[in-house]
Amino acid sequence: MSDDILIDSETAENEFQRFVDMMGLDVDEDHMDKDDLKSFHKLKRRILVYIQRGHVVVNETGEIEFRKFPRSPKIEASSLVFHEPGGDAFMSMDSKEDGHNVAKMHAIMATMTKRPAAMFSNVVGMDYKVMQAIVTLFLD
Secondary structure: OOOOOOOOHHHHHHHHHHHHHHHOOOOOHHHOOHHHHHHHHHHHHHHHHHHHOOOEEEOOOOOEEEOOOOOOOOOOOOOEEEOOOOHHHHHHHHOOOOOOHHHHHHHHHHHHHOOOHHHHHHOOHHHHHHHHHHHHHHHO
């Protein structure tokens, strides 16, 4: 995996802000309590690192697109776009049993990316955590 920084931190921050703006996400830190702020910074940092390393980009429609899967060699896709979730994405989680949080996460990831849920079983380490961070921003 390449840990080289390809995108400077200011550009990465601007791209992240373009993503949240175009997706209509409420990330106003002035309205977050201490716990929410801590969680948000953790999610944001994961995404920023992947932007800086060139593993993900914010595409022309403001969606995050994976271009590289540095930790997940079994993923054969050349790119993976996380589309803005609609009601169907949130409903996909309802079909899973309570307590089956990973299955719920895979269901919404599958709906957002238009890929089979089983694919996400092959996503490893930080690749998975970044995907999870993208989805989590839409769940609050």
